[in-house]
Amino acid sequence: MAAKQFILLLESVNKTFDGFKAISELNFYMDQGELRIIIGPNGAGKSTMMDIITGRTRPDTGKVEFEKNTDLTKLNEYQINRLGIGRKFQTPSVYIHHTVFENLLLSLKGPRGVFPALFHRISPKERERIQEVLATVGLSERAQWKAGALSHGQKQWLEIGMLIAQDPKLLLVDEPAAGMTDEETHKTAELLLGLEGKHSVVVIEHDMTFVRQLARKVTVLHQGTVLCEGSVDEVQNNQRVVEVYLGRKHEKKHL
Numbered sequence: 001m002a003a004k005q006f007i008l009l010l011e012s013v014n015k016t017f018d019g020f021k022a023i024s025e026l027n028f029y030m031d032q033g034e035l036r037i038i039i040g041p042n043g044a045g046k047s048t049m050m051d052i053i054t055g056r057t058r059p060d061t062g063k064v065e066f067e068k069n070t071d072l073t074k075l076n077e078y079q080i081n082r083l084g085i086g087r088k089f090q091t092p093s094v095y096i097h098h099t100v101f102e103n104l105l106l107s108l109k110g111p112r113g114v115f116p117a118l119f120h121r122i123s124p125k126e127r128e129r130i131q132e133v134l135a136t137v138g139l140s141e142r143a144q145w146k147a148g149a150l151s152h153g154q155k156q157w158l159e160i161g162m163l164i165a166q167d168p169k170l171l172l173v174d175e176p177a178a179g180m181t182d183e184e185t186h187k188t189a190e191l192l193l194g195l196e197g198k199h200s201v202v203v204i205e206h207d208m209t210f211v212r213q214l215a216r217k218v219t220v221l222h223q224g225t226v227l228c229e230g231s232v233d234e235v236q237n238n239q240r241v242v243e244v245y246l247g248r249k250h251e252k253k254h255l
């Protein structure tokens with residue numbers, strides 16, 4: 001069986017801000033179509049790592065490659081986004097005065113501003129694609145709702161849908177379960193698992209119950225480097241992880 005192609009590779013990556021080493025000799029490898037979860041205490045370097053992948057921050061040293069030897073350190077944010085890397089931040093950012101359908105229309109792959117997107121005639125192919133995304137994120141019945149009327153969880157799903165509509169190869173999703181009800185959290189896990197294989201997905205998360213629902217390979221970051229990687233059980237039983245992260249009192253409710 002042929003080895004899977006890496007979609008993302010970070011090697012010996014370092015980044016210092018004003019004397020603070022945010023990323024330190026970071027090595028990270030991800031397969032095409034993989035769903036990977038990244039956990040770690042605050043200040044572990046998770047957001048900086050995402051910033052480096054998306055071109056918001058340039059590393060001081062190290063290699064950051066996407067797909068077949070595309071050097072991300074040489075590209076800006078816009079170019080990286082065009083390559084097929086999409087990022088969803090923790091706080092949902094949707095067009096609250098537009099409908100769910102219109103939000104997805106505005107996100108479809110291809111150059112479009114708000115005005116041309118909303119006033120051009122929608123092709124059957126575009127409509128079909130939007131219906132497909134609505135079904136994927138469980139918002140088909142809310143298509144004509146104003147996005148501002150959605151619950152917090154539904155806004156998160158809409159924003160994931162807006163990313164999917166761009167047909168990215170790699171999705172970076174930051175704490176998707178934050179502030180959700182148990183039922184919404186469960187649905188979010190199902191949604192992300194449904195993307196596996198079609199897209200490569202990196203999920204940053206704090207909630208270990210949610211991580212367990214995803215039950216995929218977990219990477220633990222600590223002080224800007226990989227502390228360990230493995231299954232949820234391996235990570236939760238790793239003595240170093242327990243010491244630096246999971247054993248902390250404020251995290252115990254998540255175990």
